[in-house]
Amino acid sequence: MAILVGTASWAEKSLIDSGLFYPPDAKTPEARLRFYSSVFPLVEADSSYYAIPSPATAQAWVERTPPAFVMNVKAFRFLTGHATDPAVLPRAVRELAGAGGRLVYRHAASEVREAIWHHFLLALEPLRAAGKLGLVHFQFPPSVVPSPRVIAHVEDCVERLRGATVSIEFRHRAWWDGGQRSAETITWLRALGVVHTVVDGPQGAENSVPAVWEATHPEIALVRLHGRNAAAYNAPAKTAGERFDYDYPDHELEAIAKQVHRLSFSARNTHVVFNNCDRDKGQRNGMTMMRVLAELQKQPIDFEAYQAPNGMLARLQPEERAAAQEQLPDATAAGPQQLAVEVQTRHYGRVEVTFRVHTDKRHKARRSFWSACLARPI
Structure with missing residues (x-):
């Protein structure tokens, strides 16, 4: 880039x-x-x-x-x-x-x-x-x-x-x-x-x-x-x-x-x-x-400021997002809170997708899950 x-x-x-x-x-x-x-x-x-x-x-x-x-x-x-x-x-x-x-x-x-x-x-x-x-x-x-x-x-x-x-x-x-x-x-x-x-x-x-x-x-x-x-x-x-x-x-x-x-x-x-x-x-x-x-x-990327789709993330195919997410470990509050993985895409070639851990506090078990927040070409 x-x-x-x-x-x-x-x-x-x-x-x-x-x-x-x-x-x-x-x-x-x-x-x-x-x-x-x-x-x-x-x-x-x-x-x-x-x-x-x-x-x-x-x-x-x-x-x-x-x-x-x-x-x-x-x-x-x-x-x-x-x-x-x-x-x-x-x-x-x-x-x-x-x-x-x-x-x-x-x-x-x-x-x-x-x-x-x-x-x-x-x-x-x-x-x-x-x-x-x-x-x-x-x-x-x-x-x-x-x-x-x-x-x-x-x-x-x-x-x-x-x-x-x-x-x-x-x-x-x-x-x-x-x-x-x-x-x-x-x-x-x-x-x-x-x-x-x-x-x-x-x-x-x-x-x-x-x-x-x-x-x-x-x-x-x-x-x-x-x-x-x-x-x-x-x-x-x-x-x-x-x-x-x-x-x-x-x-x-x-x-x-x-x-x-x-x-x-x-x-x-x-x-x-x-x-x-x-x-x-x-x-x-x-x-x-x-x-x-x-x-x-x-400067480190302010992911809160970039939370809105930057154009590329929104255009990744569902199967491309899924392929990226399959590379991640289970999401836990005690584990890594942010990870970036690479995935091959149809329109952009190799893309780095950054995920962050989110915790749903509405559940008693405080369910944690990965959420894609940014994609950028490599």
Whole structure:
């Protein structure tokens, strides 16, 4: 179980211009990525949203980062339904598209769609081959609301990326409008085998979504932090940094870290990505988050606080729980009060299930029994 913290992009102009994160001698793209990856174990490649990187560029990312480094890649904007200027397309695709205005996925010719998918998948290949590809992140625009057409498109995207791990981020509150709608969305994402994105961001607008602290994939949970600058979120902005200009104070980071720590018991790995990309705010907040999480992970688990299902325990099959419980000795008030055993599960592989002894005081004999209280992947 690992929690990886990073930022969305390592080459934001305001970050480089600020001189607050990179040392003075990190003057080239190679030097900056090498320095970044010496500080953080994870990054989200955000430039891939604006233009599909070449395989050579992706190979350079591989060569400039440590062996265990993880890179999430943001899906190209055309694939998520954003209007796209043909000028940013690879030359061969641009020639195929011909003259015309901005391209939108649902209206584009099938041969243009297929060509764009081809180039995007080629760009992922160097990272995948090196074992450094984390998530392929699809951030859909606020115009994307629940509908049969949208659902079919999302499912098609997931099918095309079979073999990669896809994360989904919706930016319209219709996906999370009340408990029933939220449950339907989470159930669908879980059935698709994709990673739900827990979003921390400004509230109060149509494109504001609540933080739904759920994991839908056994391998990875994802948290993306956009800052909480409600005034700037939908205001005209020249850069992403202006829109996401927010510096999380320590008390907010500490509260979020506790939620991240709890979520981490629901998946083998948890990714935390700071998208408050003005100057060095994301990097500073990310480093603080890593320190807070390191302290939390040193502390013994407060099982009373974790008594509510963390997502995984609730989804173990009855026979899997029974197989774990068969490994335990008889429960007695005088014996061990807490034990953890391993069991093989269908969806999560090897899982450690923690049991605690409970005593029913309503019976004269004070009957004791084992009760499962937590499950986490190994």
